[in-house]
Amino acid sequence: ASVPTIRLTNGVEIPQLGFGVYQVPPEDTADAVASALEVGYRHIDTAEMYRNEKGVGEGIRRSGVDRGDVFITSKLNNGLHRRDDALRAFDQTLADLGTDHLDLFLVHWPLPGIDVDYVETWKAMEEIYAGGRCRAIGVSNFQAHHLRRLFAETEVRPAVNQIEVHPYLAQDDLRAFNADHEIVTEVWSPIAQGKVLDDPVITTIAEQLDRTPAQVVLRWHVQRGDVVFPKSVTRSRVEENFALFDFELDESAMAAITGLDRGERTGPDPDTFNYIP
């Protein structure tokens, strides 16, 4: 079964399942990406902060898959939030990927308390979008109050909001807020970097369906309608994480997994995180 796509508000289609490359060492990234494309992934989620965009580009070229058949997302690095820095960073991202366009570019973090207001950064993103070399723009780690300021003070709605979501952090309020504003939710750390895989609720459902715990959790995200991109460099897991479209969770399994929510982050809180590399 093939990966469904989700239509962004501007009509661009994004594959619902992708391959994340956070913490993939730069020197291993080309191999990991080429391998994921061989398995069938057609959506890669990288970021300037991950320092592996060159490897992503090289992996795509090496795979023989047409650039036009791969959806590439990258993210503006913290510390480059000023207009001029953001425009230069976008050009550098294209150069490092070795491509003439990006499918989706995100503001990685809102960065409260730094000396650049994220509204200025978003206006730079609007300029990048207007330049025609980026098919869609969005944000990551934005809370509802950050988004409300963008709605009030800028023109273009973010096409996506990429946020931490997994069974221990279901994020139903922010997901609903996104949906109410035609913003697609993308989820990061979908299996909480492995932390949710031993949960008895999840292992029991996995046994009943003869699937792995990771597949059950990833399928839960898919059925909630979110975009998901698990990370692994182990070929068997890369294959396992791709096999999500030939089984289904019933309503009671969906509800049991959502019921595990305990508001627990594995990553930083967007309202306080202001790390600049």
Ligand code: NAD
């Ligand atoms: P994840 O939840 O995808 O977990 C990845 C880890 O889980 C791997 O290192 C591996 O050890 C383990 N794993 C993967 N597949 C497995 C399987 N089938 N069985 C058992 N263990 C398995 O965490 P992540 O890498 O943090 O998130 C995924 C992607 O989300 C990243 O690669 C990145 O693209 C994105 N991300 C974005 C942000 C952001 O701020 N926007 C932050 C973190 C991650």
